[in-house]
Amino acid sequence: MADRKTITFAERVRRFFLDLDARIDSGLFSTARWTRELYERFVTVMDRFHVAGWKRWALVEPASEAATLGSVGLVLALALAIPAFNETSDEDWLKKSELAVQFLDRYGNEVGARGIKHNDSIPIEEFPDHLIKATLATEDRRFYEHFGIDVAGTLRAFVTNARAGGVVQGGSSITQQLAKNLFLSNERTIERKVKEAFLAVWLETRLTKNQILKLYLDRAYLGGGAFGVDAAAQYYFNKSARDVNLSEAAMLAGLFKAPTRYAPHINLPAARARANTVLDNLIEAGMMTEGQVFGARRNPAVAVDRRDERQPNYYLDYAFDEMKKLVDALPKSVQERVFIVRTGLDVNLQRQAENAVDETLREYGRQxxxxxxxxxxxxxxxxxxxxxxxxxYSESQFNRATDALRQPGSSFKPYVYAAAFIHGLKPTTVVADSPVCIGNWCPHNYSGGYSGSQTLTSALVRSINTVPVKLSITIGNGNPRAGRNKIVDLAKKMGLRTPLPDTPSLPIGASEVTVFDHAVAFATFPNGGLAVSPHAILEVRSATGELIWRFDRDGPKPRRVMPAQVASDINMILNQAVEAGTGRRAMLDGIKGAGKTGTTNAYRDAWFAGYTGNMVAAVWFGNDDYAPTNRMTGGSLPAMTWKKIMAYAHQGVELKPIPGVPPHPGPFGPTVAAAPGARPGDEIPRPTLLTKKGGDVLIRIERAMEEASRSLAPAAVADRNVESAPQTPVPAGSRDGVVAATEGRGRPVRGN
Structure with a gap:
């Protein structure tokens, strides 16, 4: 045998890769051949289904596009439906009670209600036929025909609105409106409309048509704090929904669209005009004839006159929002959703504040x-x-005190000076009122000139603009941004909750705040440097009167945010600003006050924020569209209005000193005479309340009685009669001990 040649390692590697390359080439060739053969077979098969000419463009292509778009639409619909169906995750969604609150003033008198208190006591069979027809003719004529969404009605509304150039006709079905009432908010967004559509279809699969209509009639808001047609009939006509006649039913049906605009106790002519439109709808829908509605046209509904029932609606709206947040913090053992809430509302002071604003605008607003x-x-x-x-409130429910963001102008400067005093400066520190620039921005004074060297006291009293800008540089040790950050931090600790953007003009009030926050932040000064939490709610009780929550026991406690001496220094300066500075029109007779005016660029906003030892208030004047005023400053209408309100608020009360300000001689505040042309009862004499010592005694008695009732509760459970449970608690006192024995509705009796 011949000797075998020795194969080296390198040769073996070379042969391996040659073999691998051959296998790859062969595999690719085979794959390409098989693919070509499969494609040729596919083409041969598909040629049998080939359609050309008009059949392709009339049948095949539209069907293909429809299948494609349908698949995409199905995926999109499923994606959009998931958030909507998440709203129905609560298995008890139909029986779940909405939050319902009965509000009391500080003395325990009922002042209003908010929320939905379900009243399902009237079966749908007992509602008058003309009430049902009026509702369907106006809100959803095809209610018993569609699947939750009235496609024809929606398209008709779209065309009508497009022709009119605005929204003149709604396209939502009754089922869609019920879905919104049960699960969604009133925000006008595409997302909400999509959810509403899906939920409407979902409701149609779960409930009968009559059940949907019954829920709609029971839970729709119809103005005046009334939810449901029965509550509205009681409020507007003092009768049950069972007993309303055709003209009254037409007026009720007209409220579904815009309950505030067409409420008869607010605008009776508009309510009657709307009711007449409902009667026209009944005829157009073929549900009634002209002869049947003739009597209702000739004898329109007469609503109960409630013009004198002036509810503190802005206050109640805020208190209800506060209660919504508080409910989540209540003990988990509290399952019910119906509460009796005692607030800090002073009804007479509320009316005086409303009158002061209205009278000032009527007298000087145009000027x-x-x-x-x-x-x-x-x-x-x-x-x-x-x-x-x-x-x-009847014209606009937007709360400008709690929700409107406006520049405070110079009324922001006390925060800057307080931060400077914390930094180590003093009221007697001398500064120069001279030009100063941060980058390309250079502030100017209201007078247009500069007044040279002066103390910080004089600079704040005279509301010099250049000085707080210089203070921001000093507080930051030469870095204005660092100084402004310290000012913002202090302002937020005091109570300003809105964002305060860092701009060079922040120290002179360029960042926006709310009236509500500005007022409560100023309370830090008379409190000696202690910041407090704003609250309308004093105590919460269950529907049976059981005490659940009380602010002085369960609410947040005051917190120190500045040294007491700093607060005293600010108080001393702001007192001079009222008595000798820009706020002289706010000076109270017989009462020491302190405060600061504010005016923004182009006179768009005018402010006065001030306080006494007892109370603090902020007043803003301006326009919703930010239009400039006619050179209105904070020292004019805002200061005048603040004085009207605070002078009334201090009648007959025990005056408290402002730290750092010598008290005014005399124990009592001023009296306020009725303004010319005021209506009877607009100026209510201020009652003399119990002293703090007397109030403390009553509070201790109240708490002792509560402890005693809790200790006796186990023995009394067996004998308790549900009908004898207290329905309206009458509290004995308030947190600070200023209380009043009541006689009738909110008429405190003079105490010692």
């Missing part, structure tokens, strides 16, 4: 070019006593 105003009045412990969110 100054101002159409709106807002104010918030607090006790120095943070209890909200009065709240006015605008000139007329």
């Amino acid at each position: 100054y070019g101002a159409r709106q105003a807002a104010t918030a009045v607090f006790e120095t412990d943070g209890t909200l006593r009065a709240l006015v969110g605008g000139r007329d």
Whole structure:
């Protein structure tokens, strides 16, 4: 045998890769051949189904596109449906009670209600036929025909609105509106409309048509704090929904669209005009004839006159929002959703604040070019006593005191000076009122000139603009941004909750705040440097009167945010600002006050924020569209209105000193005479309340009685009669000990 040649390692590697390359080439060739053969077979098979000419474009292509778009639409619909169906995750969604609150004023008198208190006592069979027809003719004529969404009605509304150039006709079915009431909010967004559509279809699969209509009639808001047609009939006509006639039914049916605009106790002519439209709808829908509605046209509904029942609606709206947040913090053992809430509302002061705003605007609004105003009045412990969110709640429910963001102007400067005093400066520190620039921005004074060297006291009293800008540089040790951060941090600790963007003009009030926050933040000064939490709610009780929550026991406690000496220094300066500076029109007779005016660029906003030892309040005047006023400053209408409110608020009360300000001689505040042309009862004499010592005694008695009732509760459970449970608790006192024995509705009796 011949000797085998020795194969080296390198040769073996080379042969391996040659073999691998051959296998790859062969595999690719085979794959390409098989693919070509499969494609040729596929083409041969598909040629049998080939359609050309008009059949392709008339049948095949549309069907293909429809299948493609349908598949995409199905995936998109499923994606959009998931958030909607998440709203129905609660298995007890139909029986779940909404939050319902009965509000009491600080003395225990009922002042209003908010929320939905379900009243399902009237079966749908007992509602008058003309009420059902009026509702269907106006809200959803095809209710018993569609699947939850009235496609034809929606398209008709779309065309009508497009022709009119605005929304003149709604396209939502009754089922869609019920879905919104049960699960969604009133926000106008595409997302909400998509959810509403899916939920409407979902409701149609779960409930009968009559059940849906019954829920809609029972839970729709119809103005005046009334939810459901029965509650609305009681409120507007003092009768059950079973007993309303055709004209009254037409007026009720007209409220579904815009309950505030067409409420008869607010605008009776508009309500009757809307009711007449409902009668036209009945005829157009073929549900009634002209002869059947003739009597209702000739004899329109007469609503109960409730013009004198002035509810503190802005206050109640805020208190209800506060209650919504508080419910989540209540003990888990509290399962019910119906509560009796005692607030810090002072009904007479609330009316005086509303009158002061309205009278000032009527008398001077045109002259100054101002159409709106807002104010918030607090006790120095943070209890909200009065709240006015605008000139007329019936015209606009937007609360300008709590929700509108406006520049505070120079009324922001006390935060800057307080931060400077914390940094180590003193009221006697001398600064120069001279030009200063941060980058390309250079502030100017209201007078247009500069006044040279002066103390910080004089600079704040005279509201010099250049000085707080220089202070921001000093507080930051030469870095204005660091200084502004310290000012923002202090302002937020004091109570300003809105974002305060860092801009060079922040020290002179360029960042926006709310009237509500501005007022409660100023309460830090008369409290000696202690910041307080704003609150309208004093205590919460169950529907049976059981005490669940009380602010002085369960609420947040005051917190120190600045040294007491700093607060005293600010108080001393702001007192001079009222008595000798820009706020002289706010000076109270016989009472020491302190405060600061504020005016923004182009006179768009005018402010006065101030306080006494007892109360703190902020007042804003301006326009909703940010239109400039006619040179209105904070020392004019805001200061005048603040004085009207606070002078009334201090009648007959025990005056408390402001730390750092010598008290005014005399134990009592001023009296306020009725304004010319005021209506009877607008100026209510201020009652003399119990002293703090007497109030403390009553509070101790109240708490002792509560402890005793809790200890006796186990023995009394067996004998308790449900009908004898207390329905309206009458509290004995308030947190600070200023209480009143009541006689009738909110008429405190003079105490010692």
